[in-house]
Amino acid sequence: MSTERGRIRITGFETDHLEEREPDTAREEEYVEPQSMWRRIANRLVRDRLALIGITVVVVMAVTAFLARPITVSGVTVQPFSLAPYDPTATAVGGRHEAPSLSHYMGTDRLGRDLFSRVMVGGRYSISIGLVVTALASTFGVIYGSVSGYFGGWVDSVLMRFLDLVFAFPALVLALILVALFGGGFWPLVGAFVLVGWASYARIIRGEILKVKQNEYVLAAKALGARDQSVLFRHIIPNAIAPVIVQATLSVGTVVIGVAALGFLGIGFDPGTPEWGTILDGERDTLATGDGGSWYWWATVFPGLMIFLFVMSMNMIGDVINDALDTQVDDIGGGG
Amino acid sequence: MSLQKFILRRILASVPVLIGVSIITFGLMQLAPGDVVDHMIAANPNVQPGEAARLRQEYGLHEPIWAQYLDWMQGVLTGDFGEVYSSSRDASAIVRARLPETLLLAAFGWVFAILIAIPGGIYAAINKDQLGDDVSRVFALSGISIPNFWLGLMLMALFAVYLDWFPTLDPQTGLLSREMLWWLILPGITIGTAASANLMRIMRTSMAEEINKEYVTAARAKGLPKRTVYLKHVLRNSLISVTTVAAFLTASLVSGSVVVEVVFGWPGLGRELIQAIQLREINLILIITLLTGVVIVLANLLADIVYGLLDPRIRDEY
């Protein structure tokens, strides 16, 4: 072979016998196997010290909350363990506002209930609601956003207008109204927070999908006449899901704080309930010591600290996943 | 298109959103069990059950929903937000009295947030992956993770009650006085922390991103000192992405104000809202939620404007 430039001709630069390597494809968008993404997350998580701490805390809190008291579903005991030293609702297992001691690690509250047990069990409400809400909200949000982003056109604009509407409400305020009007309890709270929470997922996934949509393999799949569903669920969503995962991890914390906030406002749970926010609400009076009184700090410090610890850990994990997938999701809100 | 035109268009565009907000809220109120009369009767032996019908009649609660809504809407457009039945007050009067308090609080929160977040973010970005960065990262994470009501309680218990550095009661010296500022600090910090943490994170990320751009190298190749390069070239670009997020944060700030007002007994709209909800004072609830909607819409609008001021590429879309 030979090439020329001007008058120069080169011959004898034979490269054919060199084994052909395929051209460097790093810069092209290729189909990402979702698994690989999970692997990336996992690798990152186990390598990052902060993340490990976070995971440990979350797991420990979740497990202890689960094992704190036996759980019976319609008479059948599904969880026999009882790690909590006392029944969290039992009054007068100790004196009124006893300081932390070996018998009551976190002291007792105004009714002589064991704070440690209460705080332990308290995890159940916040954590479970946090997880359930995130699961439901993200599922719905992803479907909504995907449909909107994938089909575009008037479908998109209609769906998005509605989204603007949802975003015009401050999440917590809307949740507050919902719960206050329609009553509290586990499922109502879940419902309320899903209703206010799904929107951000929808927005994120839509944005991603608009990007992914244009990639060759999608166009290819379409060209091959794949059905919209399969294109959407096999090819698009798996590649657009990354930021959703980050948002999800980060928002678990936000939900937990939100739930606690309602509890603190006395909305959502009955006062006796050992839910973190509700405990705080119940013990607010301890801020008033009267003249010469002493401050029963443990009554307000520990429940709040638990919320903080859990959410902090969740966010540390989310932060790391965020780096791992380097999506720039910035979870808005937090702090209640 | 001119900036004025742009703003006008945006405001017009937001009208349907706000109407939607009011409709949704109104609908919720209608779906909810019990109305203001039920609550008055329930809570007050002086109001006899037989009165219910008469009161509903008097308050026009017997009219069909759409009629009630239209009446209300008409009122809103003429600045009359309707009556607060249980106390036969004008909702507008209450809003007029409470709104400034809340705005003051929110504003202070914002100032605090920005004062902490921007420098913090810059510092973190410049010293990326160094100690300073980690510190700011931990601060940011904590700030986002700490429940503001608890933070408020702790600040109050520690600084207002235990150390007694701050007042626990409105100094009653008027909105703009030193005592007032003093009284503002704790709630202000409480409400601002989450926002500042969020901002700081974004500031850091976006600045760190910008620093790796080629125009930075180019600027340095011109012989400009690092300082100039960062504070002139990088900062402005990073602020672009910050503004959009800042707008979102307003929503969380609004939510925050509800909680914080309760914690510190701040006489603002947030607390008013909670009571209104408990009393089913529909008009009050409606106008307050609508107001929050307005605030958020305005915040986004403002963000877009700032965005345009910062980024000429957007400006052309005005």
Add this chain to the structure above:
Amino acid sequence: MASNNISNLNRRRILQGIAATGAVGLAGCLNGENGEADVDVDDALERNEVDIDAIQEGGRLEFALPRDSIDDYDWADSSAAEDSVVFDTVYDGLTTADSTGETHLWMAEEYEPAEANDVSVEDYAEYMVEMEPESVEDGVPSFDLDENNLVIMQHPDDEPEEGEPMRVLTRDEAADAVEDGTFGIRLEGRLHEGIEFHNGEEVTAENVVRSYDRFVGSVNEGQWFDSFLHATAPDGDDGYTFELYAQEADAAAYLELPPYIFPSEHFDVPAGDLDPRDDGDMVPVGTGPYEIAEFEEGSRLLLERTDNYWVEEVGLENIPWYDGPEDFPERPAIEEINIRFVDDSAGRSNALEDGDVDIAYELPSEARNNFHSSESFAVSANPAFGFKFMQFPVEDTDEGGAFAQREVRQAVSALIPRQQIVDLVEQGWGDPARAPIPEPASGMGTAMDYEDLESQDWAYNVEPDPEEAEALLEEAGLERPVEVTVETNSDDEERIDKMELVVDQLNESGLFDAELETPAALGDWTAELYEDGARHDSAERNAAAVIGLAGTPDPHGFHQVLHHPRMHNGCCNFFFPEGALPEEFIEQMESCRFGVDVAEDPDTRRQAYDEFWPEVADLSANVIVDYSLNTGTVSNDVVGFNVHPQTQAILRYALYNPADQQITYLDR
């Protein structure tokens, strides 16, 4: 079961412990070493006397109101107790009540029941006019009447229907009826001469008569006009004598009829509009010792001592019953009162501690104890009208319906640990209920001493009595444990704590299998109870309802709101529609208030009540748990503060009331 009992026994022992530890903990931070210092409520109950010569004039009192704003400046339309706390200082009444709840003449020089007739609605029939209801909402007609007029009675035989004429008695016809001598009772009264409003207008009979107009169309309309018939000024509008007429021979009329007295400029202001926050000119004007000086939504309300207080004009010596020292001041000592709105109890406590406020009430019990034991603060306490009660769904349903049997209700009542509730939850700041009325309301409610009333054999037990309860259940012949539920509103910590104790007790007895439920906050929960079928449902679930009430000086108020069918689905009769309770019981209750005999002679009425109370206890449709103790906490700057049994009067009474030579001054 055994184990359960043991654990309960343990708990019981520990519970007793709480009060002690509570006190010791308290002692620990007060007077260090000796742990014996217990909360002694008694010295809080003692009156703080004032040395007249030591009284200091002027000063500004900071008063903490447990609210975040005035609900309604228009007293005619206001229904919030906290509003009254303020406006009691602005409006004086025809009568006033002393610290024992006994009423004395005040702006009225004379005022007494005169003539009573036995009349019924039918007797008014001849005066009634035919009128077409404008509209009819669930059986309640509304008419198109001119201002200040309303329908007082409708003919029982006429079913209200839209467009269908029906016979009604409006205020106009009421006047005619009264002229012909058709009325339930006439109260004759005479105002002191020379009483001036803050605006200088003199109070005449016209003010009394016209003031009623203001209640037309107000939230309180029903309450005012269910017994009021007519008012006249025999000596003409600018005379001083007035006559008040009630629809029936009503013993309560004496207390119920006198209106808040408004100046002529406000006669025609529609109810609710008298609010300076909405209209700067609409400032409440009364004859009380204080006038409103400055106000600002929520954040501010300043009261200033008026310079033309009527007592000075009239002179103490001219107040018929006054027998105190003649050098006792004729107006309050304190110049200004700054109302601080602090609706968070912890906030009030802190404000008081920091010296930001001088008087606060409704404090967290622990904080209050500390103030009480502190050198620099004082707590004043007084038995109050407020009470908590348990109401049983008496409907006999196939499922549940246990409370249909009075023995079961009595058994529950027998097990309520009333003393313990007061000791533990109220830390002693309360009064376990023995009699069905509180001490301050007993003046008109019994011929005996209150102590005697309390020690009747039918009286509620303060210590739980399992044997009695068991015996009762025997009679009922129900299989035990009886599954019952105690329900209360979710937004009242103390109430829930109290019921926790009740439930524990019920379970411990082994007679009941009890459970505490807190369905929702007061408003929502009661709203639920009013829904159709709620009553039936509660009966099936054996769910008793527990809430609290403020109470009134008139003994009738208590049981009327709890039992009377007219109050069904209102506050606070959840379970007793027409016919749910024995006719004779209701009649007996009514006869204690309505009827020529009781209306004309208070003593007859007292005896009537003494026959009624055992019935209440025996019926046990409502069981009273405890009576509250009103407490007010003050800093040492405040001298002579005493708390009034009626929360509404807490401020007004403390400031100035010759009845007990009550006066408070500031010593800074």
Add this chain to the structure above:
Amino acid sequence: MALLEVENLTVKFYTSEGVVTAVDGLSYTIDRGEKFGVVGESGAGKSVTALSLLRLIESPGEIESGSIRFADPDTVTRLEESYPGHVVDVEDLRDEYNREKLVSRFEEADIPATELTDNPRHDDVEDVLAAGKLDVRDLIDRGHATDLGLIDEEAFIVYDGDEQYIDLLRAPEEAVRTLRGNNVSMIFQDAQTALNPVYTVGEQIAEAIRHHLDYDDEEAKQRAIELLDRVGIPDAESRYTDYPHEFSGGMQQRAVIAMALSCDPDVIIADEPTTALDVTTEAKILDLLEELTDEFDTAVQLITHDLGVVAELCDRVMVMYAGQPVEKAPVEELYYDPKHPYTVGLMSSIPRIGDDRERLQTIPGAMPDLIETPSGCSFHPRCPYAEEACKQKEPRMVEFDSESVDRSAKCLEYTDDLDEGVGYTVTVEDERRMNEPVSGDQHE
């Protein structure tokens, strides 16, 4: 001496994956007004070299060793004024330190002679010095002088008789800053990214002018406008206030050139100035660049992967591969007589005018990762003529002074280590042979 001398420059990046030797013992010189081309595929270390000249290598990158000397008398005098304490006069040192002194110094610091010249055969300091293979000035340039304590760290301004220069690598940041954009300026690969989107083009030019020539705003603006006009932006006056996104790609590139010229520098480093542009604009820009640099007699270091571009602009060329120079030559000679197979490879991948083939002949495979460069000759994996020897033995630069000045290549071919030799021929249309097919034994 030359205007710019780069000697033995080594730059490493300490990444989490490992240490990347981006530039490895690179040496070259550029004379005043000379157009010097640096050619190689992406990743050859061209841009790193460029940034090193401006000392703009940011962590994790680090300039390991070597020296960069900038010999512009005016600049030297200017800096000398602001850094009086940082001057060395080599003459004085020569007088002060005779051979013995030096030797003893060496013994104290015990630096093995072999380190001095990268030549294992020189093992005795005494001889080396005697042989004159090593002068005090070399010691300074190679940084030994500081190790030996002859001069102190800060001394970066060097006088040697009538020669004077600045040692960039030892100069304090501030000093270097006064050179950046002023004496040595840079044209970036992609004008679009090199321009800050949020400031006007004019401002971005003017700011450098204000900074270096301390003009006031108005003057700076005027000059900026002139420059814009000069680089052929129509109606520059009004374009001054335009933002980058309002410029076309070509205009952006012109603006960047204007920026580079703003303080009429002595050297312009043009890093792939035309890759982002289409062929026609490319040509225009190159002409412009040539014209202007000729006019101001500015030296240019043109970095590109395209030998064609080099041909248009440059006098001399250096071909880089895997961070190392593999061939240096005057542009003509490189074309007619390429010595290194890589060069040949590059040439064979030049697009030919009227070339009808779909795909160009490129060198198969990619640049090796610079963490573990292949043993022996780093090009051997892609070299059609590679033999066993290439895997074992690392070739050294062979000078062809016989043929022309500063002509060298780095291939075992020229150290007679190849059995087969390289089998390519460069011919010209008229079939006249430029060179014989070179093969081991026949050479030299």
